[in-house]
Amino acid sequence: xxxxxxxxxxxxxxxxxxxxxxxxxxxxxxxxxxxxxxxxxxxxxxxxxxxxxxxxxxxxxxxxxxxxxxxxxxxxxxxxxxxxxxxxxxxxxxxxxxxxxxxxxxxxxxxxxxxxxxxxxxxxxxxxxxxxxxxxxxxxxxxxxxxxxxxxxxxxxxxxxxxxxxxxxxxxxxxxxxxxxxxxxxxxxxxxxxxxxxxxxxxxxxxxxxxxxxxxxxxxxxxxxxxxxxxxxxxxxxxxxxxxxxxxxxxxxxxxxxxxxxxxxxxxxxxxxxxxxxxxxxxxxxxxxxxxxxxxxxxxxxxxxxxxxxxxxxxxxxxxxxxxxxxxxxxxxxxxxxxxxxxxxx
Ligand code: 5GP
Numbered sequence: 001x002x003x004x005x006x007x008x009x010x011x012x013x014x015x016x017x018x019x020x021x022x023x024x025x026x027x028x029x030x031x032x033x034x035x036x037x038x039x040x041x042x043x044x045x046x047x048x049x050x051x052x053x054x055x056x057x058x059x060x061x062x063x064x065x066x067x068x069x070x071x072x073x074x075x076x077x078x079x080x081x082x083x084x085x086x087x088x089x090x091x092x093x094x095x096x097x098x099x100x101x102x103x104x105x106x107x108x109x110x111x112x113x114x115x116x117x118x119x120x121x122x123x124x125x126x127x128x129x130x131x132x133x134x135x136x137x138x139x140x141x142x143x144x145x146x147x148x149x150x151x152x153x154x155x156x157x158x159x160x161x162x163x164x165x166x167x168x169x170x171x172x173x174x175x176x177x178x179x180x181x182x183x184x185x186x187x188x189x190x191x192x193x194x195x196x197x198x199x200x201x202x203x204x205x206x207x208x209x210x211x212x213x214x215x216x217x218x219x220x221x222x223x224x225x226x227x228x229x230x231x232x233x234x235x236x237x238x239x240x241x242x243x244x245x246x247x248x249x250x251x252x253x254x255x256x257x258x259x260x261x262x263x264x265x266x267x268x269x270x271x272x273x274x275x276x277x278x279x280x281x282x283x284x285x286x287x288x289x290x291x292x293x294x295x296x297x298x299x300x301x302x303x304x305x306x307x308x309x310x311x312x313x314x315x316x317x318x319x320x321x322x323x324x325x326x327x328x329x330x331x332x333x334x335x336x337x338x339x340x341x342x343x344x345x346x
Contacts, residue, residue, distance in 0.1 A: 008200035010182070011227040014333040021320030026313040030323040032070060035237070037153045037174035038213045039146060042124060044153065046070035046098060047309070048324065049228070050217060052242035053077065053102040053129055054269050055278075060087045061250040065301050067098035069309070074100040074127045074240070076269075077109065078278055084116050093122045100125035100155065105141040117149065125153045129177070131188070131270060131289065133159040139171050146172025158219055160196035162208030169214035176214060177240065178205045182221030184243030185268035188289045199234050199333075206235030206328075225311025232312075232324055233331030244308070248301040255297055262297035 023029065034045045051062050053074035060083070063073035079087075088096065101123055103113040117123055128145060130138050133156065142156045156168045157177025165176045181188040181195030189195040198221040209216045218236035222228050222244055231239045246266040256263045267273045268290015275281065275288060298304065312324065319330040 008197040009333075009335070010197040011199055011221060011223075011230045012339060013197070013335060014199060014230060015336050015339070016229065016233050016315065016319060017332045017334050018318045019320050019330055019332070021317060023317045023320055023322060026310070026317050028322060029313040029316040031309060031312060031316075033237075033323070033325050035215065037215070038169065039172055039174050040151055040153050042151065042153050044097070044124065046072065048072075048232075048238040049308070050074055050100065050238055050240040051245050052219070052240050053100070053127060054242050055274065056251040056253050056264070056266055057242050057245050058102065059250055059252040061252050062245070062248075062301065063099050064091065064095060065250050066305065067095040069305055070098060071305065072098050072100060072125070072238075074102050074125075074129075077102045077104060077112075077129075081112070081115050084119055088120045096120060096122035097124065099123060100127040102127045102129050103145075104128075105130055105138055110141075110145070113145075114148070117152070123152075125155060127177070128154065128156045128173075129158070131158065132180070133157050133168065133177075134164060139167060142168055142171045142173055155217060157217070160201040160205065162204050165205045165208040165214070165216065166212060169209060169212045174214060175217055175238070176205065176209055177217045177219045178202055178236075179219035179221065179240075183268065183290075184220075184223070184246075185266060185271065185291050185293060186220065186289065187268070187291055188270075191287055191289050199230060202231055202234040202236050206237070209237075210235070225308045226315070228308065229312055229315035229327065230333070232327045233315075233319075233333065235328050245301060245304065247295040247298045248304065249297075249299060250301045256294070263294045264297050265292060266295050267292035 031047045036043045049071045051073040053076045055076045058074045058076040103109045155175035156173035160180045168176050182198040202218045206216050215237035217238040218231040219240040247264045271290030272288040321327045321330045
């Protein structure tokens with residue numbers, strides 16, 4: 001047994017120090033970023049935010065809305081080939097450019113992803129997603145997918161430490177997804193005791209990735225737009241959101257009416273509910289590592305996105321970053337023991 005005693009930080013442990021700036025207005029801030037990816041050599045430009053590949057977040061409807069902002073959606077893996085065919089038939093490059101196709105690491109997932117990608121060469125991204133990215137089998141799968149699809153942008157995760165980020169990039173990932181346990185409907189830390197505070201994971205993993213010309217996605221743990229600024233400030237190239245985008249019309253799920261109010265269910269992809277829905281039951285040897293919450297229906301995601309982007313632009317002006325890429329360079333975190341004044345948050 002060993003103890004690492006330097007303190008690891010989450011978003012709640014820091015604030016960003018304001019800096020002198022020559023920016024006069026938030027409208028001067030550019031949130032688009034241009035990327036060129038390591039292995040595929042592909043370029044992509046857009047706002048580096050991604051809707052998570054959860055079945056109430058990474059939906060086709062979400063992709064249609066978010067693509068108009070040039071924001072990515074990682075489409076969940078439960079649509080059928082028929083659903084994909086329909087979607088691709090009806091949507092142009094303008095939408096397909098902002099989509100990631102998610103997959104697990106089974107043989108049947110591999111077969112399915114081949115079928116989906118053969119439907120359109122406008123699909124650029126593959127997101128290979130497992131809860132625990134530390135297995136040899138996962139690393140081998142990433143290499144296999146890289147060999148099969150040399151011209152796609154491959155994202156792989158989740159991990160939280162530099163050495164595993166390096167291994168995945170060397171194995172063919174352009175982008176590594178970082179986060180174990182910070183999610184809004186995740187119970188991994190409670191069930192297993194495993195995890196890593198998200199901001200420190202981002203700082204350490206981005207350093208490792210950038211050293212190899214790779215990139216990272218900070219996945220999970222953002223509760224407000226300030227957390228997204230902190231993730232970018234810490235070195236994240238992309239930020240993935242679940243809970244912050246939950247409860248909207250684009251969730252493609254049933255709206256529950258109770259006492260004149262509207263609600264929507266939101267749940268982890270390893271929750272009992274999700275496992276029952278997609279696998280039929282919970283395997284005897286595993287436990288659920290996600291929870292279910294009922295949240296107020298918030299209408300269209302458009303307004304939430306405007307709010308998030310407004311927050312990000314404002315963060316950039318406070319530190320004098322005229323584009324999102326500069327946020328990291330201009331960020332000095334201060335460790336704090338307080339965040340907002342909660343007097344009116346009953
Ligand atoms: P959020 O933005 O809601 O804080 O985090 C979203 C992320 O939580 C997802 O992208 C995914 O990585 C993670 N996640 C989703 N469902 C589950 C789950 O059931 N269990 C765990 N451990 N993580 C989950």
